[in-house]
Amino acid sequence: MTMFVPDSGRLLQAAVDYLDADLLPALDGYHRFHLRVCVNALRIVARELAQSEALEQSEQQRLERLLGHEGSVADLNSELTDRIAGSDLPLETPDLTEHLRATLRDALAINNPGWIE
């Protein structure tokens, strides 16, 4: 794989900074509102590019501990969802809410870091 300079994160950063700092002040009304949404969406993507790999690793470790076997994050999440929905796993299961909270906290660090007080 070619090592691009700048890499995707920095290229994206430059593009978002232009939209936010230069274009946004020139707009009003409908387009200003939607450009704000657009800038926010691109900042989410930038944080995801930078953080998702590390966050997915810790999610996988927690899931493997909780379910007692190895697997991909997608498979383990699917199994956890089925076992909660099927009443196979009581809501009071030790570490269950702690796992859900940790996973939500990590997702919020990407999607909306300001949400956690």
Added chain:
Amino acid sequence: MESAREASSDAMTTALQATLLRCGTGVGEVRGLRRLTGGATKQTWAFDWVAGGMQQPLILQQSHGQGAPQGGAPKLSATQDAALMVAARAGGVLAPVVRAVLQPQDRLGEGYITEFVTGETLGRRVVRDETFASARALMARQCGEILAAIHRLPTASLPFLQRLSPADELRVYADALAGSGVRHPALAYALRWIEENLPRDWAPVLVHADFRTGNLIVGLDGVRCVLDWEIARIGDAMQDLGVLCMRSWRFGGAGEVGGFGSREDLYAAYEAASGQRVDPRRVRFWEAFSNLKWAIACARRGSSVQADGRQASLELSAVGRRLEEPLWDFLALTHAIREA
């Protein structure tokens, strides 16, 4: 692109003029048609109706969908929505004044025209701007009184309203989530928690179900108008109090009620105006359930596609990434309920 938009705007102006003429408003002219910001699922336009030397600001609301099929989550058609607002107004509730309901021959789609009400709807401004500081001090009590008035409204002339028990609500929203195809352990957890904590008692009344900051027009004197009636239903009265307290609709403002007021003020005003006791535990249950509903709405918007299979609009797609906010709050709430 710009000229195409102007052309369609001209066509809309002409169509609006014909619509208002049909509704017996007399001869006049539509001026200054402009699209307003906001509304991920519908379009709102403002314009002036100029007739007999008078100028009156009006609002055109175009909804996208039809009413929901029976058995799904409540979603009134524009005609039903307008009938409900007329009934609410007749019952002394500050709903928008309906001037016209769009008909097929108007060629403007589904929707209605209402009178414009001066004030602020943007949540962040309502809960933060210094301008509204004195209004905020009044609003929790006003909301208690308005909700009591909504819950008193007779429903016999509104047969289209669905009647949903707490268990019905769970079934309807679980089905909506299943239809989206989104699977998530925290969503599964929230559904199970709601199922295990369904209230046995409930008081069936007309509930607005989306009564919250952002859907209220606020002036210096507080709440001036209650908007967005399209998911109203017959359900548990405590539901409306729970929705109003959701953190998502506090917009960062202080005060557990809507980002502007206290539960004590809301509950006291509701009890005084309705003669009914507030059940704080049930309010918390509905606050949790409302977080789950908002999470399901985020999942549905984030997974929605256009007719040709492309990803839905930017605004809808971005809401999909708000999924974790209400789920985080759901876990905080259920933790607090368990500890209480």
